[in-house]
Amino acid sequence: MRAATLLARLYPPAVRERWGADISREVSASGIRSWPDTLAGAARLWLHPGDWPETFTGQTRRVLTVTLFAIIATSGLLLRAVTPSTTLTADVRHPATSLWLAPLLLGIILAAPLPPLRGEALRRLTTVTVRTLAAPGTAVLAMVLTAWSGVAEHATGFTEAALVTYYWLTLGFTALRLCTLVARIAQTAALPTTRRLSTALLHIGTGLALAASQSLLAIVRTAPRPDSLAQTLALGLLATVAISTGHDLRRARA
Structure with a gap:
C-alpha cells in the first residue's frame, strides 16, 4: 500500500x-x-466532527458512537497495563479513588445505541453478537482455563513470554471485536442524538481527566515509574480528545 x-x-x-x-x-x-x-x-x-460532510443521514453519529467506545476500550487496556494501585481503583468499596468511574459509566450509558425491541431484530442482534464475539470468547476461555490449571504460575523463559504475549493479544483482540460489535449494532439500532453524544463525550472526557489527575498525584507523591507516567499521559490525551470533540459537536449543534 x-x-x-x-x-x-x-x-x-x-x-x-x-x-x-x-x-x-x-x-x-x-x-x-x-x-x-x-x-x-x-x-x-x-477533533471537529461538526465539519464533516455526510454521505448518508446519521453517518457522523454512527462514526462517533464507534469512536467513543474505541476510546473506552483503549482506556481499559491502558488501565490494565499498569499494576493496580490504591490511588486509581475501580472498586465500589473505595469510592474516593473510584470517583472517575461515575462520569465514565454515565457517558457509556448515554452513548449506547438502542436496538429495536422486536423479535426478529433481537434474533438478528443475537446472531451478530455470537458471530462477532465467538473468536475472542474462545480466546478468553482458553486464557482462563490456562490460569486455573496453574501452568502460568510455574512458567519461565520462553513459556512465560508466550503466555504474556497471548494475554495481551487476547485483550487487544477482544477490545477490537467489541468495537466491531458496536459498529455492527449501530447499523440498525437507534443511534444517540447529537446532544446525547456530545454530553457522553464530555462525561467520558471528564472521567478520564479525573483518572489522569489521580494518577499524576500519585506520581508526584512517589518516585515516578515510566509505565505510570506513560499511562497518565495517555489518559490525559484521551481525555483531551473526548472533551474537545464533545465541545465541537455541541458547538455545531448550536
Whole structure:
C-alpha cells in the first residue's frame, strides 16, 4: 500500500469518501514533505466532527458512537497495563479513588445505541453478537482455563513470554471485536442524538481527566515509574480528545 493511500485512510470516513482520492493524489505529488501536514489535518478533522460532510443521514453519529467506545476500550487496556494501585481503583468499596468511574459509566450509558425491541431484530442482534464475539470468547476461555490449571504460575523463559504475549493479544483482540460489535449494532439500532453524544463525550472526557489527575498525584507523591507516567499521559490525551470533540459537536449543534 502506498504511503499516500495510507495517510488518506487516516481521515474520518465521510471526509475520506468525499475527498480521499484527492488527498491521496496531493500527498503523492507533494512527497514526504507533506506527510506532517497531512497527519495534522487528519487529527484536526477527527477533533471537529461538526465539519464533516455526510454521505448518508446519521453517518457522523454512527462514526462517533464507534469512536467513543474505541476510546473506552483503549482506556481499559491502558488501565490494565499498569499494576493496580490504591490511588486509581475501580472498586465500589473505595469510592474516593473510584470517583472517575461515575462520569465514565454515565457517558457509556448515554452513548449506547438502542436496538429495536422486536423479535426478529433481537434474533438478528443475537446472531451478530455470537458471530462477532465467538473468536475472542474462545480466546478468553482458553486464557482462563490456562490460569486455573496453574501452568502460568510455574512458567519461565520462553513459556512465560508466550503466555504474556497471548494475554495481551487476547485483550487487544477482544477490545477490537467489541468495537466491531458496536459498529455492527449501530447499523440498525437507534443511534444517540447529537446532544446525547456530545454530553457522553464530555462525561467520558471528564472521567478520564479525573483518572489522569489521580494518577499524576500519585506520581508526584512517589518516585515516578515510566509505565505510570506513560499511562497518565495517555489518559490525559484521551481525555483531551473526548472533551474537545464533545465541545465541537455541541458547538455545531448550536
